Amino acid sequence: MGIGGSIFLIALGAILAFAVDVETGWLNLNAVGWVLMLAGVVGIIMTTYLWRNRRRTVVTPVVAPRVPAREEQVVEEYHEVRRPGRPL
Numbered sequence: 001m002g003i004g005g006s007i008f009l010i011a012l013g014a015i016l017a018f019a020v021d022v023e024t025g026w027l028n029l030n031a032v033g034w035v036l037m038l039a040g041v042v043g044i045i046m047t048t049y050l051w052r053n054r055r056r057t058v059v060t061p062v063v064a065p066r067v068p069a070r071e072e073q074v075v076e077e078y079h080e081v082r083r084p085g086r087p088l
Contacts, residue, residue, distance in 0.1 A: 001043040009040030 017033025 001047065003044060003047055006040045006043035006047065009036050009043065011040075013037030013040060 013033040013036030015033065016029050017037065020029050020033070022029055
């Protein structure tokens with residue numbers, strides 16, 4: 001859910017639990033507000049728990065390949081391979 005969503009649920013629940021005074025036939029808005037606040041608190045606890053226990057990545061520097069010095073000569077040899085019985 002995240003910290004922002006949890007804070008939003010807590011704020012919405014507090015508004016419904018403490019600021020709204022409306023009589024409805026079958027829905028108690030005060031109870032809905034308390035449930036939303038509880039869900040927000042659980043969301044904050046779960047988010048901080050998951051943030052604390054996630055793996056940390058370690059970045060290692062990339063080492064450039066070794067370039068031969070000027071005095072070292074790199075010799076590449078190519079051999080021509082022909083199939084027997086084929087004319088040139």
